[in-house]
Amino acid sequence: MPTPHYGQPRYRVIADELKARIESGFIPPGALLPAESALTAQFQAARGTVRQAIAALREAGLVTTEHGRGTYATPRRHERGPDEGSETETQQRHVAADAELAALFAVEVGTALMEQQRLTRTNGAVGTVVRTYRLLQTER
Known part of the structure; x- marks a missing residue:
């Protein structure tokens, strides 16, 4: 800087x-x-x-x-946004890579990935849904 x-x-x-x-x-x-x-x-x-x-x-x-x-x-769970009626919820789960994700990560279809979903609601209505994926480290 x-x-x-x-x-x-x-x-x-x-x-x-x-x-x-x-x-x-x-x-x-x-x-x-x-x-x-x-x-x-x-x-x-x-x-x-x-x-x-x-x-x-x-x-x-x-x-x-x-x-x-x-x-x-770090994922945040149920954080309050700048708007008092805004709430963000984050969830994680393991998923198998479909053809599109497999191509993006250059792995085989079915490879284990971590999916993280971040959902933002404003006054109870869903405003945004953001999903991110990352490869899981396999034990060898």
């Missing part, structure tokens, strides 16, 4: 930017955050600084890190 933010540690600036992306939905719940190497290049920061930022997000409950798989935005 080329603009300095005086008075704030560098990792905090990065954590705040990532937090804003998560809270705005730019990085949706369950989505994989960019790799450390991509974040170091994007923010022009050292790897340790990026790791500190991710640790701060983990402490705040905004992300979870799975060893060998990456860091994901």
